Amino acid sequence: IGCGIGDFIAKTAADSPATNFIAIDYYNKGCDKTCRRLEKQGITNVRVLRVEAREFVAAHIPLDSLTAVFINCPDPWPKKRHRKRRLVSSDFIDFIKVYLQPGGDFFFATDFEDYGLDVAALMATRTDFANILAPDLCRFDIDNYHRSKYMLKFMAEGKNIRFVHYRKH
Template sequence: MHQMIPIASPLFLSGSHLEGPPSWQQLFGNDNPLVLEIGCGVGDFAVQMAERNPQWNYLALDFYNKGCLKTCNRAERLGLNNIRVIRDEARSFVQRCIAPASLRALFINCPDPWPKRRQRKRRLVNDAFPDFINAYLQPGADFFFATDFDDYGIDVARILADHPQFENMLTPDPWRHDLDGYPRSKYMRKFMAEGKQIYFVHYRALPAERKEPA
């Protein structure tokens, strides 16, 4: 059986120990804005963002244990204390541990594409996702999504464009193939080296009063 490497880092949190929302304020020692990255992989994007944005409290989440370990090691090497690495399943974690309207930003980079048509319902960002995540985003929160998979990028841009609670920050473009200053993750670099284009999508959550009546 596959053995799980224990992670002793002070930056690590195991989702199985988080039953409800912890006091993020107490955990970070400040009440800086909370930012979440879902599927941080080995953490190269997460540590770049946390390092560039010391004014954020950065939650790097993945259910891949070795990725969490590598992310912790990277963050510790850089002496970062504004990041916590969480091993958990994304939806369950958000529902259990994130207070409504508390995220300042959300990043999802190169999520598993589930390329076959019959698998698409397994995609993390699907038709139901904007409604789900909107409850946890502050008004004005940024949502960044990146993928190399044409069909996923185009679909997410469409899903968000159709949602009354999100505003496209790349207008008039539905997506771009380059975003100035956006760090490259491991998978982005891998796909770019293969000659693939990345689809970057950037939306912003609108204040509640902009919501269309039901």
């Protein structure tokens, strides 16, 4: 969810050619760049959609069917009064949980410390998910996880990326 310019999804899909991926973004520019990147690299196991993620998932994805959900560097809505606009919340986890198959993975990555800590604390309260990074709630690195252009940019600026990884029971 939130494919940016397609770096992450292109690398991830290329590593798993037998797996189908859906890249969702709300903005045309990101979808266009992602499509061009995938076409240029000959990657055919990704469908790119310019839609609101929750609406698409609710209308088109069967329950218990997703093997993983990846959310990379979403808008952090840093002002306190805007935090209710953040994508990942308790309601969002309740929503996405029913579409993840048992054993399905939820990945979240952000350069925004407060958002990363909030999501890590939220997920730690969930009894329907297991923390794959335990005993840590989040980490600054995660094995075999491709970096998006923005992750690499933030890291070059000296910012840490916080990764959260949980698996549905």
